[in-house]
Amino acid sequence: MIIKAENISYTYSEGGPFEKEALYNVSITINQGDFVGIIGHTGSGKSTLVQHFNGLLKPTSGKITVCGIDTLDKKANLKKVRTKVGLVFQYPEHQLFEETVRQDIAFAPKNMGLSERETQERVMWAASLVGLTDEILEKSPFEISGGQKRRAAIAGVLAMQPDFLVLDEPTAGLDPSGREEILFQIKKLHKETGITVAIVSHGMEDIAKTVEYLYVMNKGEIAMQGTPLEVYAQYELLEKMGLDAPQITKLMKHVYGVNICTVEDAKEYILGVAHRA
Ligand SMILES: Nc1ncnc2c1ncn2[C@@H]1O[C@H](COP(=O)(O)OP(=O)(O)OP(=O)(O)O)[C@@H](O)[C@H]1O
Ligand SMILES: [Mg+2]
Numbered sequence: 083m084i085i086k087a088e089n090i091s092y093t094y095s096e097g098g099p100f101e102k103e104a105l106y107n108v109s110i111t112i113n114q115g116d117f118v119g120i121i122g123h124t125g126s127g128k129s130t131l132v133q134h135f136n137g138l139l140k141p142t143s144g145k146i147t148v149c150g151i152d153t154l155d156k157k158a159n160l161k162k163v164r165t166k167v168g169l170v171f172q173y174p175e176h177q178l179f180e181e182t183v184r185q186d187i188a189f190a191p192k193n194m195g196l197s198e199r200e201t202q203e204r205v206m207w208a209a210s211l212v213g214l215t216d217e218i219l220e221k222s223p224f225e226i227s228g229g230q231k232r233r234a235a236i237a238g239v240l241a242m243q244p245d246f247l248v249l250d251e252p253t254a255g256l257d258p259s260g261r262e263e264i265l266f267q268i269k270k271l272h273k274e275t276g277i278t279v280a281i282v283s284h285g286m287e288d289i290a291k292t293v294e295y296l297y298v299m300n301k302g303e304i305a306m307q308g309t310p311l312e313v314y315a316q317y318e319l320l321e322k323m324g325l326d327a328p329q330i331t332k333l334m335k336h337v338y339g340v341n342i343c344t345v346e347d348a349k350e351y352i353l354g355v356a357h358r359a
Contacts, residue, residue: 083150084167084246084278085112085135090144091302092130104130106302107144112280114245117272119289119310120282122299123324128282129172131299132248135280136167149245165194168244172251172282174235178223183214183234186223190242208237211275212267229260233267240271246278247271253285261285265292287328290314290343298323315341 092105104127112118112135122128133139134146137153137160149166151158171177180186184205191204209219212233218226223234232252239247252268253261265288272279283289289296290310298306298313300323306313314320317327317335327343334342334351342348 083111083113083147084116085110085146085148087111087134087141087146088144090134090141090146092127092134092139093142094130096142104302105134105141108302108304110297110304112246112278114278115276117279117292117294118281119293119296120280120299121284121286121289121296121325122305126299126323127302128299129250130302132169132250132280132282135246135248136169137163138169165242166244167246167248168239168242170236170239170247170249170252172254174238175223175228175231178231178234178238181222182220183223183226184209184219186234187219187237187241190238194242204241204243205237208240211240211271212237227260228256229263232256232260232264236264236267244277246280248280248282250282251284252281253283253288261288268292286314286326287330287344290328290331291346298325310343311341314343 087108087110089107089109090105091107094102094104108131120128130139134141135148137148140153146153148163151163153160153163178186180189187205187208188201191201196204214233214237218230223231252264256264268279269292271277281289281293293310296308296310296313297304305323306319314327314331317331320327330345330348331343334340334348340351342351
């Protein structure tokens with residue numbers, strides 16, 4: 083078990099004039115090897131929740147253990163938690179600052195005290211996992227494409243060899259091909275290494291095709307959970323929370339009365355119907 087959160091709540095600026103309760107009684111368990119998605123309307127608490135996964139935020143009430151470490155414990159080794167859980171922030175490319183992509187990816191392993199040789203091995207390993215070539219490694223982070231920047235930032239976190247990779251809106255602001263590319267790499271990474279992954283996302287169809295299990299947040303609470311199919315089948319409920327199910331789900335329900343959430347599955351179903359007719 084990597085994450086076990088029991089009834090955690092979180093209030094920003096508690097007791098102050100700008101007090102804001104952002105998480106309310108959230109319980110969530112993430113096991114080794116899981117591939118989960120967290121979706122929800124703007125301000126529903128997704129980023130607040132995932133920042134608890136690496137101990138960056140600690141619950142105002144309730145309890146969370148990360149890889150068996152209770153982050154509220156005064157003796158908790160939070161440094162260890164942060165190397166076990168790699169958190170990639172929204173728009174992580176703003177944190178690329180070195181002269182070359184290679185140096186940027188090397189930053190975390192170097193800070194962990196690894197030798198130059200070990201660091202370079204980690205860099206090559208992480209870069210190959212996200213599909214960055216040697217040529218790109220020598221470029222400045224400012225002269226590569228948006229999708230490549232995003233991948234460089236993800237590689238920088240992977241270079242710590244975390245057990246759990248948490249990505250806050252990894253496809254935000256990318257064009258469709260950039261989005262597809264990132265999700266493809268993350269899926270491949272999960273498949274090849276078995277790493278536990280949690281993705282925060284707004285992109286409905288993207289996430290339906292990518293994760294195995296979904297949590298839907300609404301006003302600081304987990305309002306729904308299940309496989310993407312189970313969640314999207316209840317699209318009326320999603321719409322009440324300001325979310326939209328994939329168009330294909332609605333279309334297939336209207337036309338055929340079936341629950342389907344990806345274009346590929348819809349294609350298979352329609353071809354099957356045509357074949358039987
Ligand atoms: N540093 C902060 N201080 C005070 N309130 C905050 C802070 N960060 C977030 N909030 C508030 O907490 C609530 C949850 O915010 P959070 O960023 O977790 O939502 P989110 O689901 O990640 O939203 P988005 O989809 O826009 O990224 C929001 O009402 C937000 O305004
Ligand atoms: Mg957010």
